[in-house]
Amino acid sequence: MTPLWMQNADMPPPSARPLPNRVDVLVIGAGYTGLSAARETAAAGRSTLVLDAGELGAGCSSRNGGQVAYSIKPTFNSLRAKFGEDLAFRICREGLDAVTYLRSLAKQWDDCGWRDDGCFFGAHTPRHFRQMAHDAENQPRGLEQRISVVPRTEQHGEVATDFYHGGCVYHDDASVDPTRLLLSLLRRAQESGAWVMDRCPVDAIQSTGDGFEALTPQGIVHARQVLLATNGYSGPLSPWHRRRVIPIGSYQIATEPLGADRVRSLIPRGRNIVDSRRVVVYYRPSADGERIIFGGRAALAEKDPLACVPRLRTMMARIFPQLKSVRVSHAWVGWVAYTFDTLPHLGQHDGIYYCMGYCGQGVPLAPHFGRRIGQQMLGLEEGRTALDGLPFPSRPYYHGRPWFLAPSVFAYRLIDAIGI
Numbered sequence: 001m002t003p004l005w006m007q008n009a010d011m012p013p014p015s016a017r018p019l020p021n022r023v024d025v026l027v028i029g030a031g032y033t034g035l036s037a038a039r040e041t042a043a044a045g046r047s048t049l050v051l052d053a054g055e056l057g058a059g060c061s062s063r064n065g066g067q068v069a070y071s072i073k074p075t076f077n078s079l080r081a082k083f084g085e086d087l088a089f090r091i092c093r094e095g096l097d098a099v100t101y102l103r104s105l106a107k108q109w110d111d112c113g114w115r116d117d118g119c120f121f122g123a124h125t126p127r128h129f130r131q132m133a134h135d136a137e138n139q140p141r142g143l144e145q146r147i148s149v150v151p152r153t154e155q156h157g158e159v160a161t162d163f164y165h166g167g168c169v170y171h172d173d174a175s176v177d178p179t180r181l182l183l184s185l186l187r188r189a190q191e192s193g194a195w196v197m198d199r200c201p202v203d204a205i206q207s208t209g210d211g212f213e214a215l216t217p218q219g220i221v222h223a224r225q226v227l228l229a230t231n232g233y234s235g236p237l238s239p240w241h242r243r244r245v246i247p248i249g250s251y252q253i254a255t256e257p258l259g260a261d262r263v264r265s266l267i268p269r270g271r272n273i274v275d276s277r278r279v280v281v282y283y284r285p286s287a288d289g290e291r292i293i294f295g296g297r298a299a300l301a302e303k304d305p306l307a308c309v310p311r312l313r314t315m316m317a318r319i320f321p322q323l324k325s326v327r328v329s330h331a332w333v334g335w336v337a338y339t340f341d342t343l344p345h346l347g348q349h350d351g352i353y354y355c356m357g358y359c360g361q362g363v364p365l366a367p368h369f370g371r372r373i374g375q376q377m378l379g380l381e382e383g384r385t386a387l388d389g390l391p392f393p394s395r396p397y398y399h400g401r402p403w404f405l406a407p408s409v410f411a412y413r414l415i416d417a418i419g420i
């Protein structure tokens, strides 16, 4: 099913130009990462080709929740224990910088439905609430976000439910229309001189000594540099990367139009909502404020998104019993890329650049790190990041099919149900 975001989007027609024979830079994957990198390399005068296997928007970048938040998953304390104080601080700063960068682009371009409405983070248990309140009051110096603690008695000002035990408002969080953001990045990459072709998979890459040869059904492209920006869609093209990212389906539904007043009665401040369960759900008003868009991990093993509608509806109705009988008009899925250390990774392997692994939070991270990897391809000092040189871990017996996902989701559901 088409994601709600793409329904009325002005998607460009497929490229009619023939494949070029030779370019300076070949970017594989036309999502936020690939287009952000291509914009950098093209603007610097490097002939840049972006190829995508599917139609434009086939990946996550057209179909996500559009929630923009500080998105480095490991806590500062866990990073400090692993990498020391200085690197932990710099990794966390990347997360803040990513939001600042996206905000500056969105405000300057004014065409991606940016909204500075913040996010309500609901506590699933009283213990989660106490932990959240403690964390909000003890933020690491230099990494502070504007956070208000909302006790349960006041939570109806944020979300019309008794499902949570209070929560926190993250005032610096924001939202975008994901497809409009994709089209904005596409336009800017093209204006910088990048050439973007969809429906053209790269089936193999071979080193030629002074560059690479990429095989596609439409011919061979020679490129001096190659960037793999395939994130959760990383397939057999590069087994090394495939062993390092865990593709996980994230499912979303949109309700039928409920009317702006009704949506406002459910989410009075129009914020994004997430909660502290292990199997996270996330929801928000649609860009026009008429519907609720609700998402999460709806199945143990991957399924057709339509088959997930009943479960997502039930999950939504547990929070909003008022919505028990509303119709769902859209359902869709996309593949996010988790990593074994829950950090994004960028760098080079066998001479091929890569940038991926946002663990379901690439709306701010992918444009930020995409830009940085583009700058690294140009040899620019400003492209350096705190994540450079970190090992990109895999696991024995893992080759890209996450057999452990269903039992993990099952265990997490149990933990959520027990309320630990």
Ligand SMILES: Cc1cc2nc3c(=O)[nH]c(=O)nc-3n(C[C@H](O)[C@H](O)[C@H](O)COP(=O)(O)OP(=O)(O)OC[C@H]3O[C@@H](n4cnc5c(N)ncnc54)[C@H](O)[C@@H]3O)c2cc1C
Pocket: 028, 029, 030, 031, 032, 033, 034, 051, 052, 053, 054, 057, 058, 059, 060, 061, 062, 063, 064, 065, 066, 067, 068, 069, 071, 200, 201, 202, 203, 229, 230, 231, 232, 233, 234, 235, 237, 249, 250, 251, 252, 282, 295, 332, 333, 334, 335, 336, 337, 356, 358, 359, 360, 361, 362, 363, 364, 365, 366
């Ligand atoms: C339902 C859902 C909700 C989400 N909600 C949020 C959210 O609210 N906030 C947030 O921060 N993040 C969210 N995310 C995650 C976010 O959308 C992604 O992290 C981000 O879009 C990744 O961008 P990308 O450019 O790296 O990858 P993608 O946009 O996935 O692009 C990868 C592209 O690579 C292409 N490709 C793969 N192999 C080849 C090949 N061999 N040849 C050519 N092309 C190839 C694919 O076709 C694909 O288009 C969500 C994701 C989903 C699915």
